Amino acid sequence: MAVAAARCVVAAAAAMGPTRGRVRLRSPTEVMVSNVEAANAMSPTMMLDFADVVTELEGYAEDAQGLVDPLIIRGDPKGRVFCAGADVKACAPLLADADGRMAMATLMHDTLSRLHALPLLVVAAIDGGAFGGGAELATAADVRVLAADARIVFVHATRGMSPGWGGAARLKRLLPPEAAMRLILTATPITPDSPWAPWLVDCVAQADDASPTPALWPIGD
Numbered sequence: 001m002a003v004a005a006a007r008c009v010v011a012a013a014a015a016m017g018p019t020r021g022r023v024r025l026r027s028p029t030e031v032m033v034s035n036v037e038a039a040n041a042m043s044p045t046m047m048l049d050f051a052d053v054v055t056e057l058e059g060y061a062e063d064a065q066g067l068v069d070p071l072i073i074r075g076d077p078k079g080r081v082f083c084a085g086a087d088v089k090a091c092a093p094l095l096a097d098a099d100g101r102m103a104m105a106t107l108m109h110d111t112l113s114r115l116h117a118l119p120l121l122v123v124a125a126i127d128g129g130a131f132g133g134g135a136e137l138a139t140a141a142d143v144r145v146l147a148a149d150a151r152i153v154f155v156h157a158t159r160g161m162s163p164g165w166g167g168a169a170r171l172k173r174l175l176p177p178e179a180a181m182r183l184i185l186t187a188t189p190i191t192p193d194s195p196w197a198p199w200l201v202d203c204v205a206q207a208d209d210a211s212p213t214p215a216l217w218p219i220g221d
């Protein structure tokens with residue numbers, strides 16, 4: 001399915017219900033994923049927003065020949081987690097049939113691939129956790145900052161799904177491929193003390209650190 005066609009299908013699903021959640025570029029350096037009633041999970045509207053945000057960032061990056069400051073992606077603090085994946089309630093029209101699922105996967109795969117390809121440092125600031133598609137979003141960043149009590153979980157298998165937003169391929173590049181497949185097949189949480197954290201977690205922020213500022217770095221600690 002072409003991305004333009006996928007976008008039309010997702011837009012039709014967005015039009016079927018009340019707007020729930022938004023993804024906003026709050027400044028050229030911060031993207032906020034906000035859907036407070038659904039743990040910042042992505043509704044169809046948010047998927048369209050996210051695609052537009054990345055297009056806008058591509059424009060900035062082209063104009064400025066690469067932005068200097070890192071781009072931080074974070075969940076709305078009121079939603080308590082970074083992102084709970086697809087908003088299964090708002091996405092029900094998409095999840096109901098194969099065409100809808102393919103449209104969602106095609107649009108999000110394209111958006112996250114374009115995010116990953118931006119010529120700037122992309123940081124995922126993960127409070128609470130990143131689940132399902134949220135874990136896939138985390139792999140599209142260059143740097144993952146994890147709150148000490150947060151976790152990254154590819155929960156797809158528990159829902160009879162496989163990662164469709166490009167996260168499996170990216171995880172296989174971040175980790176030894178066998179480990180990536182095992183994490184996906186078993187939905188094992190990756191916490192700061194997980195044996196796989198050194199591959200996936202670049203920095204651990206303590207609970208009282210409000211934001212992953214450069215003061216919390218150096219990356220890799």
Ligand SMILES: CCC(=O)SCCNC(=O)CCNC(=O)[C@H](O)C(C)(C)COP(=O)(O)OP(=O)(O)OC[C@H]1O[C@@H](n2cnc3c(N)ncnc32)[C@H](O)[C@@H]1OP(=O)(O)O
Nearest residue numbers: 037038039041081084085086087088089131132133134155
């Ligand atoms: C690409 C494929 C996918 O991403 S499929 C979706 C995969 N994601 C998941 O399965 C995550 C499911 N959610 C959870 O495990 C938990 O809600 C997590 C995120 C750990 C948060 O737990 P906790 O802090 O206890 O909050 P809670 O469970 O009470 O949730 C708060 C409200 O948010 C909702 N919520 C949560 N996740 C989603 C979701 N993915 N889609 C739609 N709604 C979601 C919960 O239902 C809950 O709503 P309510 O307060 O009961 O109305």
